[in-house]
Amino acid sequence: MTAPSIDIALFTSDQARAIDRRATDEAGMPGYELMNRAAASAFAMLRRRWPAARRLRVVCGTGNNGGDGYLVARDARASGCEVVLFALGEPRPGSDAERARRDFEKAGGVVHPWGPPTEPADVIVDAIYGTGLNRAPEGVAKAAIEAMGTEGAPILALDVPSGVSADTGACPGVAVRAEATACFIVHKRGLHTHQGERAGAIELFDLGVPASLRGTPDAHLLQPATLPPRPRDAHKGTNGHVLVIGGDHGTGGAARMAAEAAARTGAGLVSVATREENVLAMNAARPELMARGVDGPQTLAPLLDKASVLALGPGLGQAAWGHALWTTALDANLPTVLDADGLNLLHAEPRDLPGRLVITPHPGEAGRLLDRSTADVQDDRFAAARELARRFRATVVLKGNGSLVATPQGAVFVCPWGNPGMASGGMGDTLTGIIAGLLAQGCDATEAACLGVGLHARAADVAARAGERGLLAGDLLEPLRRLLNGRED
Numbered sequence: 026m027t028a029p030s031i032d033i034a035l036f037t038s039d040q041a042r043a044i045d046r047r048a049t050d051e052a053g054m055p056g057y058e059l060m061n062r063a064a065a066s067a068f069a070m071l072r073r074r075w076p077a078a079r080r081l082r083v084v085c086g087t088g089n090n091g092g093d094g095y096l097v098a099r100d101a102r103a104s105g106c107e108v109v110l111f112a113l114g115e116p117r118p119g120s121d122a123e124r125a126r127r128d129f130e131k132a133g134g135v136v137h138p139w140g141p142p143t144e145p146a147d148v149i150v151d152a153i154y155g156t157g158l159n160r161a162p163e164g165v166a167k168a169a170i171e172a173m174g175t176e177g178a179p180i181l182a183l184d185v186p187s188g189v190s191a192d193t194g195a196c197p198g199v200a201v202r203a204e205a206t207a208c209f210i211v212h213k214r215g216l217h218t219h220q221g222e223r224a225g226a227i228e229l230f231d232l233g234v235p236a237s238l239r240g241t242p243d244a245h246l247l248q249p250a251t252l253p254p255r256p257r258d259a260h261k262g263t264n265g266h267v268l269v270i271g272g273d274h275g276t277g278g279a280a281r282m283a284a285e286a287a288a289r290t291g292a293g294l295v296s297v298a299t300r301e302e303n304v305l306a307m308n309a310a311r312p313e314l315m316a317r318g319v320d321g322p323q324t325l326a327p328l329l330d331k332a333s334v335l336a337l338g339p340g341l342g343q344a345a346w347g348h349a350l351w352t353t354a355l356d357a358n359l360p361t362v363l364d365a366d367g368l369n370l371l372h373a374e375p376r377d378l379p380g381r382l383v384i385t386p387h388p389g390e391a392g393r394l395l396d397r398s399t400a401d402v403q404d405d406r407f408a409a410a411r412e413l414a415r416r417f418r419a420t421v422v423l424k425g426n427g428s429l430v431a432t433p434q435g436a437v438f439v440c441p442w443g444n445p446g447m448a449s450g451g452m453g454d455t456l457t458g459i460i461a462g463l464l465a466q467g468c469d470a471t472e473a474a475c476l477g478v479g480l481h482a483r484a485a486d487v488a489a490r491a492g493e494r495g496l497l498a499g500d501l502l503e504p505l506r507r508l509l510n511g512r513e514d
């Protein structure tokens with residue numbers, strides 16, 4: 026199967042700092058030279074994006090992110106812009122930022138202490154915090170960030186939108202929402218998940234730092250991928266048999282959606298083991314699915330014998346019926362996607378798991394599995410996904426804006442697609458079915474999770490062209506089929 030081609034590397038702040046140090050020590054690129062290049066790149070980006078902008082406001086913090094800001098302000102003045110620069114404090118003596126401030130002043134620039142702006146600006150440059158953010162902004166920084174958010178002028182963030190953690194995408198307090206961010210040297214992983222979307226459109230400038238100094242990235246962005254065309258002699262037996270197990274009283278729809286998604290992803294056969302009461306409706310609405318009523322392990326066993334992949338959990342419930350099916354299904358040791366109540370049952374009853382396993386928790390389910398709050402998971406999604414992958418020896422999909430795929434070996438892939446229209450019931454069930462359908466066609470757990478998460482979110486983006494509100498999980502199926510067959514961008 027084609028694995029996604031992975032070529033956008035993401036780094037932590039610590040890694041970015043180490044690369045900065047290596048650039049200075051090993052490549053003879055002093056920090057101040059890099060700061061000048063950062064400012065020149067950011068100002069060129071500003072000119073490109075807002076060619077008519079004449080009045081700029083630059084808000085500088087006390088660290089090197091502020092230093093970048095002073096030099097953007099200097100360059101902007103030199104090219105004829107009106108610049109009003111606010112400083113939130115004094116740079117550390119002897120720092121590159123202090124030197125940048127002196128250079129700005131030497132060139133005739135005036136530094137104002139922070140105060141509510143009276144002049145309108147065409148563009149605001151956010152140079153308060155970059156990779157150095159280590160707590161919630163308070164005092165003047167908080168006031169400045171809040172003021173930026175109320176003005177309506179577009180914001181260009183330098184390196185990181187201030188207030189967003191470059192490592193996790195979490196915001197400990199107030200944070201800038203930028204229209205665009207000029208990212209320096211390497212992509213910061215936190216700008217691609219959770220609240221990292223506050224960065225807006227990201228442009229990366231490597232500042233001439235050689236790629237050889239980067240070292241091993243912490244994570245990668247997923248790239249668009251599809252399955253290769255089927256061989257001419259393919260038959261349904263060569264494309265696997267997915268068995269969806271779920272659909273307790275009142276939640277038959279979850280199992281049906283997972284099953285239909287598996288079929289639309291190209292699984293050769295799809296069966297559903299569910300409550301008897303769901304069977305008639307399922308078979309009538311989608312006759313290609315083979316829905317069977319099961320009342321316990323005995324009636325499930327023959328279906329397990331025929332299946333090659335399980336999708337275990339959609340609408341399963343946690344009562345005796347669901348628990349009995351869950352135990353029997355996991356004992357079968359088939360390649361499995363475990364979701365929803367399948368995960369909640371695992372939290373209640375730790376046990377041996379199949380060797381080829383993908384688990385797909387949303388942050389709430391991830392929190393339960395790790396005995397942590399949802400907020401704790403969101404505070405560091407990378408750490409939570411890795412911890413789950415290690416603990417359960419499974420490929421983990423941690424869902425939510427910027428879904429993560431983590432492998433037991435510690436690799437992490439970040440999904441750059443998806444939209445808030447996906448916050449609607451059944452989206453997770455659809456993802457479960459897609460991943461199961463890919464496993465059935467021969468993908469390994471990580472390929473299936475990466476490809477499945479990407480196809481699901483890209484299909485949702487295509488479907489959301491008609492509007493995010495009102496997007497239904499079922500709307501994904503048509504674009505999913507086209508994307509899977511390489512027919513849609």
Ligand SMILES: NC(=O)C1=CN([C@@H]2O[C@H](COP(=O)(O)OP(=O)(O)OC[C@H]3O[C@@H](n4cnc5c(N)ncnc54)[C@H](OP(=O)(O)O)[C@@H]3O)[C@@H](O)[C@H]2O)[C@@H](O)CC1
Binds near residue numbers: 046063092155157158
């Ligand atoms: N060669 C290089 O290194 C290059 C670096 N470059 C640029 O430098 C940026 C990193 O600079 P930086 O390390 O000085 O950190 P920065 O983000 O400016 O923060 C400064 C200090 O603020 C503080 N602080 C943090 N949070 C706070 C809060 N909530 N409220 C109050 N204070 C808070 C904290 O200090 P503390 O108060 O904890 O001592 C922190 O150290 C990077 O993103 C890029 O833009 C580019 O020029 C390219 C070359």
Ligand SMILES: Nc1ncnc2c1ncn2[C@@H]1O[C@H](COP(=O)(O)OP(=O)(O)O)[C@@H](O)[C@H]1O
Binds near residue numbers: 426442448450
């Ligand atoms: N704001 C969002 N941005 C991107 N993706 C989202 C967003 N909200 C939800 N999703 C995606 O939609 C799916 C929702 O899954 P889940 O919460 O399990 O839903 P359900 O249980 O209703 O099926 C996940 O794949 C998640 O990543």
Ligand SMILES: [K+]
Binds near residue numbers: 155182183
């Ligand atoms: K910034």
